[in-house]
Amino acid sequence: MVNSRRLARGYRLVTRGVAVASAAMLLGAATAGAAAATATARTGSAAQARAAAAAQSNGSAAILGDHPVGFWYGTDSSPISISGPQPYREPVIGGNYGGYIGMTGKWSTWLGCHVSRLAWSSANSQEANANFADHLGIGTGVYWFMGGPGVDPRYNGSTSEAYAWGERQAARTLSDIANQHVTYRVVFMDVELPEVGPAPDNGWNSVYTSPCSGRVRINHIPTAVDRADFNGFATYLTRHSSYKAGVYSAAPVWKAIFGTGVDSLIPNTYEWTYTGNTSSLSHVPNGWCLEGTTNCAHFFGGQSRGGKYALMWQWSGGGGTFNGHGDFDQIDANLTP
DSSP states (O other), X not given: OOTTOOOOTTXXXXXXOOOOOOOOOEEOHHHHHHHHHHHHHHHOOHHHHHHHHHHHHTTOEEOOSOSSTTEEEEEESSOOOOBOSSSOBOTTTOSBEEEEEEEEEEHHHHTTOOOOOOOOOHHHHHHHHHHHHTTOSOOEEEEEEOOOGGGOTTOOSOHHHHHHHHHHHHHXXXXXXXXXXXXXXXXXXXXXXXXXXXOTTTTSSOEESXXXXXXXXXXXXXXXXXXXXXXXXXXXXXXXXXXXXXXXXXXXXHHHHHOSSGGGOOTTSEEEEOBTOBSOOSSOEETTEETTSSOBOBOOTTOOTTSTTEEEEEEESOTTOOOSSOEEEEEEGGGOO
């Protein structure tokens, strides 16, 4: 998601060392005809049918969309070059550009710490929204880079204060969203252990002398306090807007923060995972697995790939992997609220 993102030692389990591949997914003219039929059936969109016809006229075509039906390729965070004219195309791997998820804000910037700029691309958001207006993909979604209780300026160790801290972050998120053209109805809390300043764990496992100090005051936060922060954000968001609460994280990270008990379970929360990601683009997703491999998405908090809250998979470029281009996502629009 963010290029500088890394996990604390022992928390990140990812596939590494795979050579970057940028081979285009090309089909012959006969396959292009089949792709055209599949594309039209997916959404009933005249725009997608036009894209298929144009591809056939060239004698070959990139795959017109993610699959199975209802899945889309997308990108997130920092800018990535998207080809045009409309319908815009997913870079490198082909297919219609199905969505963009950008960072609407983060706790450290909000509190005035000197950190990197937001991972947001106005161009990618506009391109995703243009396709969405033509019934292709989900348009623009957002996430908030969330602070744990340990970076709350008012931290006192109580669940009530942690809950209020989550509420304040949600309120700021809604204020930020008001300045963007957001079409996707799920807002994601970005819950991770980035190992970058000012707080390497974002305040989930340690309490800092002040939010921007980088100096640890207490080396432990109870899982119940962490969960209160999470609950405060989710409840405020849904009570004060029409958005649904979602979370971006990975199974090992989630366990390192919330443990394995009741505080770790989120059976009714939408999820976006990056577990099972890769630095390679030579195999593209089909559902929740990369074609021709055993590499698949792994969700967390008691949820699985077959669940109704499994929405997205950041399958390449994020979570510490590097493919030479950017963050690539798999989006299941069948489950969009």
